[in-house]
Amino acid sequence: MxxxxxxxxxxxxxxxxxxxxxxxxxxxxxxxxxxxxxxxxxxxxxxxxxxxxxxxxxxxxxxxxxxxxxxxxxxxxxxxxxxxxxxxxxxxxxxxxxxxxxxxxxxxxxxxxxxxxxxxxxxxxxxxxxxxxxxxxxxxxxxxxxxxxxxxxxxxxxxxxxxxxxxxxxxxxxxxxxxxxxxxEIAGSRVVATLGSVLADIRAAAANPRVRRAVWLGGLLLLFGWSARILFQPLALELGLSAQVTGWMYGVFAAASVFGGLVAGYVRPVHRPTALATAFLLILAALVATNQVDWLGPFLFLPLMGFGYTLGLTVLEVFTNEVTPRAVRATIFGVVACVGGVGIAVARPGLGVLAAQHSTSFAFGIWAGVGVLLVGLAVPGIRRIRADAPVLPPVAER
Missing domain, CATH: 1.20.1250.20 (MFS general substrate transporter like domains)
Structure with a gap:
């Protein structure tokens, strides 16, 4: 660094x-x-x-x-x-x-x-x-x-x-x-392209299994980690936390995320599968633990979730940039956000309704159950990530 x-x-x-x-x-x-x-x-x-x-x-x-x-x-x-x-x-x-x-x-x-x-x-x-x-x-x-x-x-x-x-x-x-x-400016980063060349670039990226894997894992992690945040404020209200204590709850979560980013900087390509598996499992563990012992959630389990989410997100950002051709790099990140965003648009309101009609810990438990499925869907992609980064030409030539 x-x-x-x-x-x-x-x-x-x-x-x-x-x-x-x-x-x-x-x-x-x-x-x-x-x-x-x-x-x-x-x-x-x-x-x-x-x-x-x-x-x-x-x-x-x-x-x-x-x-x-x-x-x-x-x-x-x-x-x-x-x-x-x-x-x-x-x-x-x-x-x-x-x-x-x-x-x-x-x-x-x-x-x-x-x-x-x-x-x-x-x-x-x-x-x-x-x-x-x-x-x-x-x-x-x-x-x-x-x-x-x-x-x-x-x-x-x-x-x-x-x-x-x-x-x-x-x-x-x-x-x-x-x-x-x-x-x-990045040398050669402004592309003058026709509709045909744009479509050809997109088709080529879509045909690349590494790009598809990056989109799939990124969308799953975004859906899994981001959706659960809708439950943070309901949890604080249910536990009777003051506005000041709730602010510190968010602060501890952010501090754990800072640590997750720093750790991600030292993850070598060979260790990426382990880091991504750890990220998904930490989020799942935090959800299960908050469901069981909700009063420990704000200052123990939610920071654990923040650490895992940021660790996985940062590792996937590097991987996605590596495997994606420059001509469609921003487009692919948009696809990742879209894949995760569609699920988030359904999950967040649903979790909010569950928290209001039952309890926040109940909603955490339901999302943990969904998380088991999401982790299962992520496992094949995590196992197939290659340790070596692709050999790419200089940025100006990509």
Whole structure:
């Protein structure tokens, strides 16, 4: 990781990701809408629209990202973040609310793979010969550190002014845009292509079993690990945790995720199957344990889940970049997010209903049962991951 830090582009991207990964909005967005006077039903519908838009946009946004180049895509991500969170601060009607949430859905799709593909190709063209795994571990850890800081600060900012968490997010994204503007473009990353060549690239990627494996495992991990987060706040409410203690619960979860990113940076190709199996099993174990002893969940089992999820996600990001041709790299990340997103759109509301009608521990148990199936589906793909990375030509030639 020290080698990665010696590279100016990698250092700049790491700082930029810290600014873009903040989640001041996460603990308070629903409270914000309720305080603005919107009924809970309207807020839930807006979240549903957000999910639908993000899933629909994943594939086409990925196609566009592969055509315009990594740096332009990353600048678009930072600029769209400024626009989205500025719009959220201006919500004063249902029309503006849904417009902002649609914009947020597009932003969410744009973020799938934008930093990952750019980072991988920066490593490949850097004169320091940077190990992508170390760089990814560093950036993932720093990003989760940003999440940790912002989650702990969100409530305090909200007490000062209800719009302040979103305003700060927009301002930090503006700084990120200025920093990203100083980053280099990847040689040959802007592709001038016809519809026929695009379809040919997609067919070639789809025919590659390693790419299919990366999409399958990435979608399963995203579905398994992300869906369970809908139960965090209901668990805190059921256990009677105060707002401050709930904030620390999220903070410990983020801290464990930082550690997961750092550990992932030291996972060599030969150990990837073990790391991915560990990731899936840690999430499953955390779900089962929370179902059985829910009061230990917030500060023991949920952090275990965060560690496992980030470990697996980071390892799969590196693997997906390695096996995917540059011409469709962002597109494939969009497909991964779409595969997982379709399941998430069903799982999250379903788990919320189970928690409301029965109990949160019951919902954890049901998702653990589903998790046994998901882990079973992941096992063949994990076992087939080759220890050696594919030999790829220089970035400019891919």
């Amino acid at each position: 020290r080698t990665a830090l010696r590279s100016r582009p990698i250092r700049t991207l790491t700082i930029t990701q810290f600014l873009l990964e903040v989640q001041f909005w996460f603990p308070i967005w629903l409270i914000y809408l309720l305080d603005l006077g919107f009924p809970l039903t309207t807020a839930v519908l807006a979240d549903g629209v957000f999910r639908i838009v993000s899933v629909i946009c994943e594939f086409p946004v990925g196609l566009v990202a592969d055509r315009i180049g990594r740096r332009r895509t990353y600048l678009a991500l930072a600029g769209a973040t400024v626009l989205t969170f500025t719009a959220i601060t201006q919500i004063d009607s249902v029309r503006v609310l849904f417009g902002a949430w649609v914009l947020w859905g597009v932003l969410w799709a744009l973020s799938s793979g934008a930093a990952s593909t750019y980072l991988y190709e920066l490593c490949a063209q850097d004169e320091l010969d940077i190990d992508p795994a170390r760089a990814f571990g560093l950036v993932r850890a720093v990003g989760n550190g940003s999440v940790l800081v912002s989650l702990l600060a969100a409530g305090y900012l909200y007490e000062v002014d209800h719009r302040l968490p979103f305003t700060v997010t927009a301002v930090l994204a503006g700084v990120a845009f200025l920093l990203a503007y100083t980053l280099p």
